[in-house]
Amino acid sequence: MAVHEVFLILAMAVVVSAIDGTWYDARATFYGDMGGGETMQGACGYGDLIKQGYGLATTALSTALFNEGLSCGACFEIYCSNAPKSCIPKAAPIIVTATNFCPPNYTKTKDIWCNPPQKHFDLSMPMFTKIAYYKAGVIPVRYRRVLCSKRGGVKFEIKGNPNWTLVLIYNVGGAGDVNAVSIKGSNTQWIAMTRNWGQNWQTGTVLTGQSLSFQVTVSDGTKIEFDNAVPAGWQFGQTYDGGKNF
CATH class of the missing domain: 2.40.40.10 (RlpA-like domain)
Incomplete structure (x- = not known):
């Protein structure tokens, strides 16, 4: 060297x-x-x-x-x-x-x-x-x-349709690479999401009209819970700030 x-x-x-x-x-x-x-x-x-x-x-x-x-x-x-x-x-x-x-x-x-x-x-x-x-x-x-240094909270962009919710997770600090995600509607228990492609995560559970919480785990095992990160009045195509980061 x-x-x-x-x-x-x-x-x-x-x-x-x-x-x-x-x-x-x-x-x-x-x-x-x-x-x-x-x-x-x-x-x-x-x-x-x-x-x-x-x-x-x-x-x-x-x-x-x-x-x-x-x-x-x-x-x-x-x-x-x-x-x-x-x-x-x-x-x-x-x-x-x-x-x-x-x-x-x-x-x-x-x-x-x-x-x-x-x-x-x-x-x-x-x-x-x-x-x-x-x-x-x-x-x-x-x-x-x-480690990644990002400004603001982890971002959740909601896509899909009423029967299929696709969430793009970005602006992730810490290890940066998301390896597991769970989602919880205000009327559901925690649901493990599957990765569709890239950092788009999906579930077939109907979640419209409910506030949404997330548990996000990055590759070093660190997990953060984002309670009610998305309000009940959310719309497809909108992005929400989780308010905290890794």
């Missing part, structure tokens, strides 16, 4: 809490432009990342890191490593949230960065150019999982 890499890690240690202190090797590219429009939406189910608070500090993950969508919402600290012609000297590590999937392409014979078993980050262009020169294209990086 180069001397400047040791310096960067020590400098960040005072402000970043690592979930796993080990640094792992991977590669990184970028997609989209500096405006980040191409990074909106994506395989995690998040919509307008600017409005949802993620901004452009985001990444798509290769199959080896995506965990079939369960890694959505996880945060990673990343720095460019051992590529003097590509890495910006003394650039501070970036912290990004996983919001999309970088799919494998089995028709290609080169530049197959997102194919298994490779660990790869497809960063937004603004994040890539904080640690490496634009012309580099693809760079070796080192990364580790860190």
